[in-house]
Amino acid sequence: VKINTSKPEEENWTVIIPEKKDVLESVRFVAGKMVLTYMTDAHSKTEVYSYDGTFDHEVQLPGIGTVGAFSGKKDESIAYYSYTSYNTPGEIYKYDFATKQSTLHFRPEVKFNPDDFEVKQEFYASKDGTKIPMFIVHKKGLELNGNNPTLLYAYGGFNISQKPAFSAARIAFIEQGGILAV
Numbered sequence: 001v002k003i004n005t006s007k008p009e010e011e012n013w014t015v016i017i018p019e020k021k022d023v024l025e026s027v028r029f030v031a032g033k034m035v036l037t038y039m040t041d042a043h044s045k046t047e048v049y050s051y052d053g054t055f056d057h058e059v060q061l062p063g064i065g066t067v068g069a070f071s072g073k074k075d076e077s078i079a080y081y082s083y084t085s086y087n088t089p090g091e092i093y094k095y096d097f098a099t100k101q102s103t104l105h106f107r108p109e110v111k112f113n114p115d116d117f118e119v120k121q122e123f124y125a126s127k128d129g130t131k132i133p134m135f136i137v138h139k140k141g142l143e144l145n146g147n148n149p150t151l152l153y154a155y156g157g158f159n160i161s162q163k164p165a166f167s168a169a170r171i172a173f174i175e176q177g178g179i180l181a182v
Contacts, residue, residue: 001013001014001015001016002014002016015053016049016051016052016053017034017036017049017053020038022038022039022040022045023038023039023040024036024037024038025037025038025039025044025069026069026070028069028070028071028072028079029074030070030071030072030073030074030076030079030097031072031073031074031075031076031077031078031079031097032051032074032075033048033049033050033051033056033097034048034049034050034051035047035048035059035070035079036048036049037067037069037070039161039163041121041123041133042133042135042161042162042163042164043064043065043066043121043133043135043163043164044061044065044066044067044163045058045061046058046059046061046067046070046081047059048097057100059095059100059102060100060102061083061102062083062085062088062091062093062102062104063085063087063088063119064085064119064120064121064135064164065083065084065085065086065088065119065164066083066084066085066163066164066165067081067082067083068081068082068083069081070095072095077096077097077098078094078095078096078097079094079095079097080092080093080094080095080105081093081095081102084164084165084166085119085164085165085166086117086119086135086137086164086165086166086167086170086180086182087114087117087118087119087137087166087171088114088166089107089108089110089114089166089168090108090166091104091105091106091107091108092104092105092106093105112171112175115140116139116140117137117138117139117140117171117174118136118137118138118139118140119135119136119137119164120135120136120137121133121134121135121136122134122136134181134182135164135180135181135182136179136180136181137170137174137179137180137181137182138174138178138179138180139174139175139177142177142179144179148177148178148179149173149176149177149178149179150178150179150180150181151170151173151178151179151180151181152181152182153180153181153182154182162182
C-alpha cells in the first residue's frame with residue numbers, strides 16, 4: 001500500500017499490489033522496479049513490478065528452491081540473489097533486469113554434481129482434501145519402484161513451511177540410491 005503520511009488513516013491508503021494467496025516474503029527496490037519474493041507451495045517465486053504496481057515479469061529461477069532477497073541499487077540494472085535447493089548448496093546469482101537473465105556468480109566447491117539429482121514437486125490430498133505440496137529428491141535415472149530406501153519428513157503445524165534447503169547428509173543418502181520426500 002501507499003500511505004500519505006499527512007493523511008495516514010486507512011481510508012486514504014492506496015493498494016499498489018493486491019494481496020494474493022502466496023505469502024509475501026520480501027520486497028526490494030532495485031533497478032527502478034519492485035522485486036517481490038513470494039512463497040508459493042513451499043518454494044520461492046520472484047516477480048518484478050513497476051512502482052505503480054504493474055506486473056513486469058517473473059524471474060526464472062534455477063529450479064524449485066529458496067531465494068534470498070535481491071540486493072542491488074535502485075538506479076542500476078544488476079542485482080544479486082542467493083538460491084538454494086535440496087540438490088544445491090547456497091549459490092549467488094547475478095540478475096540483469098535489461099535481459100531478464102540470471103547467471104551464476106558464485107557456486108561453492110562441492111564434491112558432487114548438483115545436476116545429477118532431480119528435485120520435483122508433487123501434491124497429495126490430506127484427510128480434509130487440502131492440497132499438500134511434497135518435494136521428492138533422488139538421483140536422475142533412479143527407478144522409483146517402491147523398493148528404494150526413503151527418508152520422509154513432514155511437518156504441518158503453526159504455519160511453518162519446510163522450504164527447499166541443502167543438506168550434505170541428505171545428499172550422501174540420496175547418492176546411495178535413497179529418496180528424500182519432504
